[in-house]
Amino acid sequence: MKIAFFDTKPYDKPYFEKYGKEYGVTFKFFETKLTADTVELAAGYDGVCAFVNDRVDAAVIDRLQELGVGILALRCAGFNNVDMKHAFGRLHVLRVPAYSPYAVAEHAMALLLTSVRRIHKAYIRSKEFNFSLSGLTGFDLHGKTVGIVGTGKIGKVFAGICLGFGMRVLAYDKYPDAELVKRAGVEYVTLDALFAESDVISLHCPLTEETHYLVNADSISRMKKGVVIINTSRGALVDSEALLSGIKSRQVGAACLDVYEEEADLFFEDNSGHIMEDDTLARLITMPNVLVTSHQAFLTEEALENIAETTVKNIVTLAETGECPNELCYRGGEAKDCKSGKCFS
Numbered sequence: 387m388k389i390a391f392f393d394t395k396p397y398d399k400p401y402f403e404k405y406g407k408e409y410g411v412t413f414k415f416f417e418t419k420l421t422a423d424t425v426e427l428a429a430g431y432d433g434v435c436a437f438v439n440d441r442v443d444a445a446v447i448d449r450l451q452e453l454g455v456g457i458l459a460l461r462c463a464g465f466n467n468v469d470m471k472h473a474f475g476r477l478h479v480l481r482v483p484a485y486s487p488y489a490v491a492e493h494a495m496a497l498l499l500t501s502v503r504r505i506h507k508a509y510i511r512s513k514e515f516n517f518s519l520s521g522l523t524g525f526d527l528h529g530k531t532v533g534i535v536g537t538g539k540i541g542k543v544f545a546g547i548c549l550g551f552g553m554r555v556l557a558y559d560k561y562p563d564a565e566l567v568k569r570a571g572v573e574y575v576t577l578d579a580l581f582a583e584s585d586v587i588s589l590h591c592p593l594t595e596e597t598h599y600l601v602n603a604d605s606i607s608r609m610k611k612g613v614v615i616i617n618t619s620r621g622a623l624v625d626s627e628a629l630l631s632g633i634k635s636r637q638v639g640a641a642c643l644d645v646y647e648e649e650a651d652l653f654f655e656d657n658s659g660h661i662m663e664d665d666t667l668a669r670l671i672t673m674p675n676v677l678v679t680s681h682q683a684f685l686t687e688e689a690l691e692n693i694a695e696t697t698v699k700n701i702v703t704l705a706e707t708g709e710c711p712n713e714l715c716y717r718g719g720e721a722k723d724c725k726s727g728k729c730f731s
């Protein structure tokens with residue numbers, strides 16, 4: 387099997403080379419993203435391997451099909467960057483549904499702790515031998531209420547971490563998990579109640595038409611004054627302009643963002659020598675109570691290992707059996723896990 391690998395970063399290669407060699411898959415690594423302009427690079431390959439900011443729209447899908455490329459192997463869990471309605475029946479779309487929910491949930495807590503204990507400020511101060519404590523007063527997480535939107539794999543781990551900190555955990559999910567209530571004491575509430583009662587809100591649901599701009603001017607106005615908003619899920623869950631207004635008005639106490647709605651052309655790259663064109667992001671970053679990391683929540687050794695192994699196994703399983711349990715299908719108007727691996731036919 388020959389796979390064209392797009393948006394390659396130095397930390398991807400060793401893991402994919404290792405598992406490619408083990409399972410007989412050859413990767414050609416391209417630094418460029420997969421777009422309508424670069425899709426020609428896929429000519430002659432059996433499949434393409436893409437990441438979160440490769441835009442796999444109808445034009446790219448049609449061209450891949452014309453080129454005889456039958457597999458789109460996503461090396462991530464989210465698939466909002468793929469036009470699944472168009473892809474279904476044209477390409478086998480494979481994903482890595484879980485690689486380390488701990489990586490993302492722990493990063494969300496790392497951001498939260500950094501923010502509420504002002505670690506980002508203390509780090510810079512002590513580098514300059516400024517050991518003053520003025521302005522570094524934080525607050526205890528113990529006894530505070532956290533609202534978790536989306537209690538899937540990552541949301542559940544984050545709930546466990548928060549319970550360990552002695553927080554009251556509220557949750558909202560389209561499909562609540564009764565086990566989580568019984569086992570962990572998590573309390574499911576309506577989204578309105580979650581917004582109204584939470585001191586900290588963490589987003590762990592996928593980006594869909596329904597969840598687009600879940601955090602907006604209206605929902606922010608219904609949150610507790612001083613709320614801390616964490617987004618490690620997908621940028622467009624949050625209306626960034628509304629978030630900026632909420633920060634300026636002090637309605638939002640702090641924001642911890644690992645994702646940003648316009649991240650595709652910025653994140654994962656060194657833009658330090660360029661003029662920042664995105665005024666909203668630039669303004670958010672100037673705020674002392676906004677932390678931005680560039681979609682790095684997944685970036686642990688364990689996650690990279692699992693991502694590479696699962697992606698390679700997905701490709702090989704599909705090639706050998708014509709089916710893959712990690713294939714996505716499009717049924718009933720939404721993209722979902724195929725599970726049987728037989729939807730395509």
Ligand code: NAI
Nearest residue numbers: 464536537538539540559560561590591592618619683684
């Ligand atoms: P998951 O599929 O296990 O859980 C998602 C949960 O969201 C499910 O329980 C589902 O019922 C719920 N949900 C779906 N629609 C909803 C709605 N309208 N309102 C409320 N809840 C809804 O996914 P997992 O693995 O926990 O990942 C969550 C998200 O984290 C992914 O969609 C992805 O966007 C993001 N992610 C971010 C990473 C990063 O590096 N920053 C890495 C991996 C995932």
